[in-house]
Amino acid sequence: MRSTLFTIPFDVKIPLGPLGRWPLFGEGLLLALWGVLLVAWLVREWRRSRFAGVTPGSAIGWLVTGIAIHEVPRVVPDGIPVYGFGFLLFIGFLSATWFGSRRLRTHGYDGELAWDVAMWVFVGGIVGARLFYVVQYRDKYFIAGKSLSEIIKSIVMLPDGGLVFYGGMILGTVAYFVFCWRRGIHPLELADLVAPSIFIGMMFGRLGCLMHGCCYGDPSNLPWAITFPAGSVPWESQLARGVIDETALRSLPLHPTQIYDSINGLLLTLLTVTYYPYRRHAGEVFALGWVAYPDSRFVIELLRGDEPGQFGTTFTISQWVSVGMFASGVGFLIWLQRQAPSTPRPASAVTAAPATR
Numbered sequence: 127m128r129s130t131l132f133t134i135p136f137d138v139k140i141p142l143g144p145l146g147r148w149p150l151f152g153e154g155l156l157l158a159l160w161g162v163l164l165v166a167w168l169v170r171e172w173r174r175s176r177f178a179g180v181t182p183g184s185a186i187g188w189l190v191t192g193i194a195i196h197e198v199p200r201v202v203p204d205g206i207p208v209y210g211f212g213f214l215l216f217i218g219f220l221s222a223t224w225f226g227s228r229r230l231r232t233h234g235y236d237g238e239l240a241w242d243v244a245m246w247v248f249v250g251g252i253v254g255a256r257l258f259y260v261v262q263y264r265d266k267y268f269i270a271g272k273s274l275s276e277i278i279k280s281i282v283m284l285p286d287g288g289l290v291f292y293g294g295m296i297l298g299t300v301a302y303f304v305f306c307w308r309r310g311i312h313p314l315e316l317a318d319l320v321a322p323s324i325f326i327g328m329m330f331g332r333l334g335c336l337m338h339g340c341c342y343g344d345p346s347n348l349p350w351a352i353t354f355p356a357g358s359v360p361w362e363s364q365l366a367r368g369v370i371d372e373t374a375l376r377s378l379p380l381h382p383t384q385i386y387d388s389i390n391g392l393l394l395t396l397l398t399v400t401y402y403p404y405r406r407h408a409g410e411v412f413a414l415g416w417v418a419y420p421d422s423r424f425v426i427e428l429l430r431g432d433e434p435g436q437f438g439t440t441f442t443i444s445q446w447v448s449v450g451m452f453a454s455g456v457g458f459l460i461w462l463q464r465q466a467p468s469t470p471r472p473a474s475a476v477t478a479a480p481a482t483r
Contacts, residue, residue, distance in 0.1 A: 221330060255293040258294075325419075
């Protein structure tokens with residue numbers, strides 16, 4: 127594992143020959159480049175529409191970026207650490223969105239739609255994944271004597287870990303349907319095309335879990351079992367349970383459940399991509415992923431060692447959610463099969479004009 131990949135320093139100075147050494151951040155090269163780009167953007171918008179196309183959001187974005195470049199050396203003088211989990215999550219987001227964009231273009235749709243929907247799903251997914259974790263481990267956050275500001279700070283500190291995929295899937299799906307409703311898009315047609323991207327994101331996200339040390343497995347003697355260094359989440363868990371002592375340099379060998387989950391994401395990507403040409407109803411590919419993921423997740427949870435059983439059983443909370451997802455997914459499949467077979471809809475059916483709501 128490698129929780130922190132590297133740190134981005136803000137005291138970097140770039141040699142510019144006779145001009146001396148200029149800082150990169152603060153009142154330096156990046157701010158100068160930002161100013162040039164801002165002027166170019168303003169000139170382009172003036173020529174296009176006399177600033178009619180400038181939205182408050184874009185103006186605020188430019189302003190916030192400039193302030194961030196100028197102020198970041200003072201706010202975080204020691205630099206910003208780049209965490210393995212966050213980096214892999216970002217790579218997963220880019221890879222999933224790029225793949226979704228390619229699939230949309232291949233089938234005659236506007237590829238830019240993938241980036242629009244990805245932002246909605248990504249933000250909704252992160253919020254849902256964090257909320258699920260905070261509710262599940264609420265005793266860790268809502269501690270007597272903690273001030274409201276301390277509670278909020280601990281909740282938003284994502285670098286410390288704490289995202290549950292099921293929470294992200296649930297709220298991300300809600301965000302997806304809200305996006306489709308606002309844009310007047312047929313949600314099931316689009317879902318069949320972008321469903322594989324969900325599992326690409328999961329594939330990279332689980333590798334991020336491996337980097338952070340969370341979502342670890344039970345002890346194992348298999349040749350591919352892995353260990354984690356002292357101070358890691360699995361090591362501290364085993365120390366608390368008394369199975370290792372403080373002198374142990376590494377944890378006991380464990381099932382690499384993060385890698386199992388990552389491979390599972392790859393297999394589900396291949397499954398949903400392969401099935402797409404054979405679908406008879408809009409939503410079948412989405413439903414296939416809806417049913418197949420909780421099956422595989424339930425099995426992998428049997429090898430996880432980081433969550434206790436819930437409701438007086440040996441089932442973890444994720445296994446209980448898997449049961450509910452599988453049942454609802456089967457119900458959705460049955461409903462789809464009772465509909466008349468439909469031919470693929472044209473691009474205009476997916477990218478309809480935005481609804482005025």
